Amino acid sequence: MTDSDSGKDSGDSDMSKQNAAQPSTNDSPKRDTTSLVKATLARRYAAEKRFKFYGIFAIAASLAFLVVLLTSIFIKGWPAFTHAYVKMNMTLDADTLGLSENPTSQELRAANFSGLIKESLRERFPDVTKRKAKKELYQLISSSGEYQLYNMVKDNPEIVGTTIETWLPADDELAAVLKSGDDLSNPESIVTRMSDQQIGFAKTLKDAGETQTRFNKVFFTNGDSREPEQAGIKAALIGSALTLLVTFILSFPIAVAAAIYLEEFAPQNKWTDIVEVNINNLAAVPSIVFGLLGLAVFINFFHLPRSAPVVGGIVLSLMTLPTIIIASRAALKAVPPSIREAARGLGASEQQVVWHHVLPLAMPGILTGTIIGLAQALGETAPLLMIGMVAFIVDIPAGFTDAATVLPVQVFLWADSPERGFVEKTSAAIIVLLGFLILMNAVAVLLRKRFERRW
């Protein structure tokens, strides 16, 4: 009803002006009041304007914060989606690598790839002779380059002995400088931990076209790592998916069943009231308390595995149940009684009324509520910390009982890491998380728009 008020806004104030003005022309005893009103009118209108301004200011400030939050994370996280690579010409000399004619897998694992990279770097910069300068030179290539070479040789052993041209990932500091597009000829202007000499190397490489910025595939295909260049979110993504699947499988049927019972079958008595109050209260219990419940009951009493998606899913579904129940009840309530009466008139039993008519009509609303509840669960961190999903997970979890972590917890872990490279990784993981949340909410909105019926 207040929506229509704003239109009347100017009308209202005109009226009060008239009310104040009219008596003044013909009604002399009220002159005092009128002049009193007139005298204060300017002040009152100023107050009105101020009040309105406060409202606009409050909204603008909140939205401004939202914009600042999102842009700051976006700016910080965007570079993580790309990584800089350095072109290297290297001879995969069997002697340098320490490989025999037909290398065993053990030999391969122990092969001296880092020595090979160092040698190639020395060949690229032949005039570097001092110990310190050499050391600085070696720092340009990320240690993950060794793994890349190892994998290349493992997949394709006949390249040993040949000269190959390959792109190796740059070290974090070098990558940051290359990606930022700073002017390398002016080392003072660059904020970095690299020395001037290293920037000189970088300039030489860049000018020769031997550096390149590419999409950072590693970020989406790796698990966690202590090295920022190698850390990825795949393990966390899979963990989130598994956890959310358990949450959905448990919470959706139970919540819908509970909503149907409370809305359609429950007798109106004290017990039903208690259940209702209970559900409302559960919706407001701090999420960390659910974590304590999970720890005490599922892990310590039932000895379910720690850090497992199945336990995380159970805890999160207990947490999202109230949300989905409340939304489902609202959707069921919105189905008009005439539908129920028509079905009963045709001889349907109470359950047939619900399963055949009311539930299908309420489904879009229920699904919307479910998706919103799951989005909440996807962003939840605190209860999962309690049940040990804070582990350092390198391997991609393969099942519901494997140790796993989830995306928000990964964000939390990376945010705690002292390495500077993790700041951009954290922001990038947040971008991915927000992307999924936006997607889920968009689906919910779409579902509501597409299927919502007004009776």
Added chain:
Amino acid sequence: MSTTTILLVAVCLAFVSFVMGRQKAYRIAGSSGGVNQLHSLPGHYGLMVGLWCALPALAIIIGWKLFEGPIVSSLLDNSVPLAILEQGDKRIELYKNEINNLAASGNITADPDPAKKQAATHLNTLRSYSSVALFLFSIAVAIIGAALAYRKIKLKTRARPIVERIIEFFLLASALIAILTTVGIVFSVFFEAMRFFSQVSVIEFITGTKWSPQTAIRVDQAGSSGSFGAIPLFLGTLLISAIAMIVAVPFGLMSAIYLAEYASPRTRAIVKPLLEILAGIPTVVYGFFAALTVAPLIRNLGEHIGLSVSSESALAAGTVMGIMIIPFVSSLSDDVITAVPQAMRDGSSGLGATKSETVRKVVFPAALPGIVGGVLLAASRAIGETMIVVMAAGLAANLTINPLEAVTTVTVQIVTLLTGDQEFDSAKTLAAFALGLLLFITTLILNVIALRVVRKYREQYD
């Protein structure tokens, strides 16, 4: 034989019995004059058989899995060597864990200790016996259940009421899970808290002013006796929540008033969802932002005007938390403001009040109980909020109300106490449950009052 396989077999059996039951119903109906002669629809007979097949088996599988762990673990007691038995419960627990890990590793022969090897093999045998037994038992129960129900199918069997009663029972059970969750929370947290209070007195916990939960792990360790006075935590929680409410209440309330009283329907339709985004952003994101952007900003500002600000100041965490809570305050207040009858506004306007005067003197007082309820709900959320404070507030329990210093909160302590490596029975980990109990009770009281206030107020105008 994994649990998934057993479940799959049970589901398949249930489906087969559903089909068979339905077919029998059709057959009986066919031999006695059509489907109309049946008491219920053929599908109901199928469902009856299917449910009789699946439900008992499912109950057995769930019950088995819940109690398999403890029972197998107690059977393992015999394999624990005497030398370890003498070293007390904790060492036994550790030894069993080692055996568990060894058994799960799939490479038992790698371990040098023959006793352990034997125990791990024994454990694996026990487990495989258990799963085979479960498989045979549950499948037998499923088949017997289905057969009994199948035999009961007659022309006048009341299949529909039977099925519907089972379904209604399932619906009721689902509704009761909410109660069960509350009971679970109360009991689990309460019992662990009681164990804590048997080691540390309640009085010391509630009135003590020194919080340093580091208990000595070794007996001869120095300087960490552990003291559990929770006053600094309460004060820290209150301080941060108060800062959050100071930010959230004016901003949320003014946004709600503007949206409800001034904004055009179009503006409202755009701005409201945008504000709701603030509530949808995961708290870990706010925590990251507070720790990395807001806290340094506040510290630099403070240094600029000559104040010493801690890098984990209560102000940073509180402000960001307040912004997160704005949408709660705003949408709850919006609801109550729009519920104030239009006649009251018209009356006020008719007397010559300006719009803001109407809002301040008529609408706001009328909506006040509801707004207070909303603010209480928001406060309970602020008190229970975890990630922002874990990431942006400090760990040290300072007894201060200076918002520029680092304080710690109840939730931060729960997280730090339970995420470290600690044996489970120490006072340190149990303290987390005592704090959790306190947190639960506080937020519960706030919620109950808030919900009651809101509900009571709504009834007035409905």
